Every structure is written in C-alpha cells, then in structure tokens.
Amino acid sequence: MTKLIEKAFSKAAAYEKxxxxxxxxxxxxxxxxxxxxxxxxxxPYRYRAAGKLNSSLCLLM
Known part of the structure; x- marks a missing residue:
C-alpha cells in the first residue's frame, strides 16, 4: 500500500484507505x-470524532 501511495493521483485518498x-x-x-x-x-474528521466519542463513553462508565 505504501508503494501505491507514491504513485496515487489522489494521495489524500490513498492515505485515508x-x-x-x-x-x-x-x-x-x-x-x-x-x-x-x-x-x-x-x-478523517469523522474518524477522529468517533474516537473521541468512544473515549468519552468509556470515561462515563
């Protein structure tokens, strides 16, 4: 996958995948x-938000 990132047209999409x-x-x-x-x-924003939501829920339990 790392080699494909170097050749990708949309490098942002490749990093995301x-x-x-x-x-x-x-x-x-x-x-x-x-x-x-x-x-x-x-x-990337949704992924980070979901991670923070999961962390918050763990603190409440």
Whole structure:
C-alpha cells in the first residue's frame, strides 16, 4: 500500500484507505496526512470524532 501511495493521483485518498486497511498503529498519522493534503475530506474528521466519542463513553462508565 505504501508503494501505491507514491504513485496515487489522489494521495489524500490513498492515505485515508491505508488508515482503514493497513497498519492500525499508523492510522492517526495517515489521517493527519490526508487532512494536510486535502482539508476538505470528511472521513478523517469523522474518524477522529468517533474516537473521541468512544473515549468519552468509556470515561462515563
């Protein structure tokens, strides 16, 4: 997947897909890069918001 990012027309989309399907520990970095490359993409924002929501719910329990 990393090699495909280098060749991708839309690098933001490629980073987004890698965050979904590849190395989970690098998902936040990939989403940050996708946002840097294309700030209008909505998936990285929704993903981060869902993560914060899950963290908040865990604190309430």
């Amino acid at each position: 890698r965050s979904e399907y590849c190395e989970r520990e690098k998902a936040k970095e990939d989403l940050d890069m996708a946002t840097t490359l294309d700030p209008l993409r909505t998936y």
